[in-house]
Amino acid sequence: MKVEHAPEANPNRGYSYVGQENVANISGYEKGVGPGTTRDIKETLDMGCPDDSLVDNLWFPEEGLPGFRSFMENFYSKAFQTELNILSALAITLGISEEHLRLLHCRAENEFRLLHYPAIPASELSDGFATRIAEHTDFDTSTMLFQDSVGGLQVEDQNQPGIFHNVESSACTDIILNIGDSLQRLTNDTFKAACHRVTYPPTVKANDDEIIPERYSIAYFAKPNRNAPLLPLTEFITDETLSAQLTIAIRYMHSQEFVPEGLHRGNTLFQSFRGLNQLSTEQLYELHAKPIQEPVKD
């Protein structure tokens, strides 16, 4: 095999065998039964943008799989065009600048993966620690998912945490669109990332003495440009967000010893009040006094 994925998670390119990637091992993972506890029984082939300036794709020799590379590159570029249309639709729905949202994604620094879940005895998933892919949210802005008819994909109800609903496709060309962490951040939680997982199909019982059929799927992860600032877009910044960001900034500065020891979260009060966003600077000064301006010293 010429296209083995490196043992580390990045760059995310090439073939990963069953057991190589477990989403529950990814740093910051806080879902399901807990970090590092769940095994994914899946194998994947990961690719990225054919013209990525930082990372090359890993391809099989052309004679081994004729036409595969050009087929995949063509799929990538069609998926990118679809992504741009989806971004426009999202911007219109959210009432934000379509051009700005598309510009944040214009470099097509995306990821694209083929997934295969091998056939396994249902009993292998019965202990709750092995699964096809553990529950998680994707890091990206949005994911286009394509699946065969085997079943097992589930999405968590955002109003009832812990309750998962089956997601079925009527054809393998159906696009299932998942919101990812980056869009949640850009919209300051207005759109929440979809928590999803793949388990055994609804017709199979975990303790059944039967074989769960193999399953195939494709995921196209649409991501912001690497150099895009992943801060909430100005349209979504509220006074509460500003207070939270200031608190984080103070904590960071304190941890780096940039500020005198006396200043910390415990004695710093950020007073947030309704209507801050509507006030002009003059009205703000009138209500809450003008700040004392001090020249910046070295």
Ligand SMILES: O=C(O)CCC(=O)C(=O)O
């Ligand atoms: O196989 C699927 O349907 C889901 C795959 C997935 O969620 C992922 O790779 O992030």
Ligand SMILES: [Fe+2]
């Ligand atoms: Fe996912």
